[in-house]
Amino acid sequence: MSIEAVDFFYLSMPKVEDIGDGSQDALVVRVTADGVEGWGECEASPLVSIAAFVTPMSHGACKPVRDVVLGKTIDSPADIAAMSAAVEMECMDLLQAAHTFSGIEMALWDVLGKKRHAPVYELLGYKRAYPKLPYASQLFGDTPAETLAGCRKARESGYRAVKCGWGPFGKGTLKDDRDHLHAAHEGIGADGTLLIDAGQIFREDVEAAAQRIAFLEEVNTVWFEEPFLGGAYAAYAGLAAKSPKVRLAGGEAAHNFHMAQQLVDYGKVGFLQIDCGRIGGIGPAKRAADYAAAHGVTYVNHTFTSHLALCASLQPFAGLEGHRICEYPFAPKSVAWDMSETHLTPDANGEVNVPAAPGLGVTMSAAGMKRYLVDVEISTKGRTLYRSPTL
Amino acid sequence: MSIEAVDFFYLSMPKVEDIGDGSQDALVVRVTADGVEGWGECEASPLVSIAAFVTPMSHGACKPVRDVVLGKTIDSPADIAAMSAAVEMECMDLLQAAHTFSGIEMALWDVLGKKRHAPVYELLGYKRAYPKLPYASQLFGDTPAETLAGCRKARESGYRAVKCGWGPFGKGTLKDDRDHLHAAHEGIGADGTLLIDAGQIFREDVEAAAQRIAFLEEVNTVWFEEPFLGGAYAAYAGLAAKSPKVRLAGGEAAHNFHMAQQLVDYGKVGFLQIDCGRIGGIGPAKRAADYAAAHGVTYVNHTFTSHLALCASLQPFAGLEGHRICEYPFAPKSVAWDMSETHLTPDANGEVNVPAAPGLGVTMSAAGMKRYLVDVEISTKGRTLYRSPTL
Numbered sequence: 001m002s003i004e005a006v007d008f009f010y011l012s013m014p015k016v017e018d019i020g021d022g023s024q025d026a027l028v029v030r031v032t033a034d035g036v037e038g039w040g041e042c043e044a045s046p047l048v049s050i051a052a053f054v055t056p057m058s059h060g061a062c063k064p065v066r067d068v069v070l071g072k073t074i075d076s077p078a079d080i081a082a083m084s085a086a087v088e089m090e091c092m093d094l095l096q097a098a099h100t101f102s103g104i105e106m107a108l109w110d111v112l113g114k115k116r117h118a119p120v121y122e123l124l125g126y127k128r129a130y131p132k133l134p135y136a137s138q139l140f141g142d143t144p145a146e147t148l149a150g151c152r153k154a155r156e157s158g159y160r161a162v163k164c165g166w167g168p169f170g171k172g173t174l175k176d177d178r179d180h181l182h183a184a185h186e187g188i189g190a191d192g193t194l195l196i197d198a199g200q201i202f203r204e205d206v207e208a209a210a211q212r213i214a215f216l217e218e219v220n221t222v223w224f225e226e227p228f229l230g231g232a233y234a235a236y237a238g239l240a241a242k243s244p245k246v247r248l249a250g251g252e253a254a255h256n257f258h259m260a261q262q263l264v265d266y267g268k269v270g271f272l273q274i275d276c277g278r279i280g281g282i283g284p285a286k287r288a289a290d291y292a293a294a295h296g297v298t299y300v301n302h303t304f305t306s307h308l309a310l311c312a313s314l315q316p317f318a319g320l321e322g323h324r325i326c327e328y329p330f331a332p333k334s335v336a337w338d339m340s341e342t343h344l345t346p347d348a349n350g351e352v353n354v355p356a357a358p359g360l361g362v363t364m365s366a367a368g369m370k371r372y373l374v375d376v377e378i379s380t381k382g383r384t385l386y387r388s389p390t391l
Numbered sequence: 392m393s394i395e396a397v398d399f400f401y402l403s404m405p406k407v408e409d410i411g412d413g414s415q416d417a418l419v420v421r422v423t424a425d426g427v428e429g430w431g432e433c434e435a436s437p438l439v440s441i442a443a444f445v446t447p448m449s450h451g452a453c454k455p456v457r458d459v460v461l462g463k464t465i466d467s468p469a470d471i472a473a474m475s476a477a478v479e480m481e482c483m484d485l486l487q488a489a490h491t492f493s494g495i496e497m498a499l500w501d502v503l504g505k506k507r508h509a510p511v512y513e514l515l516g517y518k519r520a521y522p523k524l525p526y527a528s529q530l531f532g533d534t535p536a537e538t539l540a541g542c543r544k545a546r547e548s549g550y551r552a553v554k555c556g557w558g559p560f561g562k563g564t565l566k567d568d569r570d571h572l573h574a575a576h577e578g579i580g581a582d583g584t585l586l587i588d589a590g591q592i593f594r595e596d597v598e599a600a601a602q603r604i605a606f607l608e609e610v611n612t613v614w615f616e617e618p619f620l621g622g623a624y625a626a627y628a629g630l631a632a633k634s635p636k637v638r639l640a641g642g643e644a645a646h647n648f649h650m651a652q653q654l655v656d657y658g659k660v661g662f663l664q665i666d667c668g669r670i671g672g673i674g675p676a677k678r679a680a681d682y683a684a685a686h687g688v689t690y691v692n693h694t695f696t697s698h699l700a701l702c703a704s705l706q707p708f709a710g711l712e713g714h715r716i717c718e719y720p721f722a723p724k725s726v727a728w729d730m731s732e733t734h735l736t737p738d739a740n741g742e743v744n745v746p747a748a749p750g751l752g753v754t755m756s757a758a759g760m761k762r763y764l765v766d767v768e769i770s771t772k773g774r775t776l777y778r779s780p781t782l
Contacts, residue, residue, distance in 0.1 A: 025449050025450075044484045045487075047447065047776075048442045048446050048485060051439045052436070056438065059408075059410065059412055059415055060409045063409075088620060095436075095489065096487040266657055377770045378442075378768070
């Protein structure tokens, strides 16, 4: 098959709020090869990732992603890997290229799976997909009472695992943080799985983060996510050495396999969180999952947007039975919900199952996407480089 | 002072060729604060970096760079550092933001230096600026004879140091590479400084790169640059262990301080090459220079574009006397030359001196830039987000 077209659809809520909710907009990609359509999603900042697809070349190692993708052959997983390697070399100096290509790469796997009538996880070498335990991801409340109410609601909605993050955590007193942690614990229940996300609030300050470890242990926190800036591996390793029970989690910002590997090797995380919409797609994410599994680290998807992104992000670790927890878009904005007809709702056991259908197993909704399509136009020298396609 | 305006000027040669010459286009930034104008330059892919300045917000940690910069106070180096930290947090999920902010950050130092009538290196804490030995950077020829001619020409033009890179290196036989290396050595002369840039050609293959070490030693190569993908630290460290004489160089892709630190700590490089137009500007580059100096690593600028970029990139290590070598745009395209009136031509000793003038010490040329200005328009929802300003 030859890649005939790559179309980007920038979807957005009418109003995007200044809150930590990543489901307010989306960049959906459609790849067409020999009449087969595949879908993927880039994370985040739609306009910038579109620009990286269409931008004029700066030099031989700074080409638009378009030049590396259009017209290329896609008949096997090896073809996808070759294209990923070509993007690394030919778009070397174009930082955003990794995000742009991530959605395209997902769509290429979708195309290939549809062509071969096989789910993507089978193309990745997995014999079957194991169910995952979804966690409901939410912000800490402004007060402990709000945090309690939020976690209780998640539990009542059937979630056995909850992640609380951002908001006031790390910004007030130690007592404030402790109160929020106990509120979350009470809300999710003593048998629930509690995950805490610090949202990089401590930057590189190991001592400040370490002061919270005893409180995290009191409420049986399973992981402590992103206490520091994504690349501050020495800080991660320093805190990991002080926290034998509560293991660290990180990796969502990784925009290539090596950054994921580094968090394991140098950051000493216990949980590796990979966003398929950033790391370069499903192929590098699978490599990260293999690396994690081989090093005693648990792989987890990072997914805060749609069920298209969710279906893609589950593939790389679908066959790893022991890697149980998955991030699940708990309360996405309507744009993230409406874009697809397929939704992975938890089953009677409260678990999420990867579709056994060909490709990513997602049926998109043209009507759903159409309601949120943002009209974009980019031109240079009077020539239009991009105009939002119709749906 | 308050930041009143940030204007981006996308400059380009009429035709950009598919070669490894990064001087074919440029993104120049002008920051205006209380009537003082400062200038900076982002590297690379102008359109994408402009998009990261104006893109609509995706969520609270994925804002356009504009929202973090416009209207902010700039009275001290601490204000610049605070703005850098704010970009890290508020543009956390916008990958290209680091490149966009890099040019702005340079311009902020330029503004501050002009306001205080001090060169930027003084604001960074250096008492004086030491001259640097410029190396002429060029591509390997298609044949050893071409490589010889290119290096001879550089030597005849007064350069005592030459870097050869990319082209056929690593793509043919070992003998081919050896022939090119000896040709380069002959061209630059036995007392010349020879630097070799592999352009990431060996990806992660330590053995393939290690096969060249003996040849590099034969011609007294001072550094072996980017044998591998930028983040493949384990490969760098593996090769470093096999190459005690020829030390490795890398770091141009670092888009934050930590990536630079990691190349020192984990990649075991001997030379740390930082592009101020990518790492977030002069502040993080200075931090990288300090880190390198404290760890027995030599800091070098990475500059393949204009003399504006050169003046900025020399500041972070201007006061480090022992860090002698500097990359110098040897044969830039006219767009990179014409944009400024100031040019740092080597002195009688063949050395380059950082201007002792206020700020970056660069006078831009409106007429020069005007000839290369690319007309760009970006709009969403029928509203213009960016249109090329006039000069």
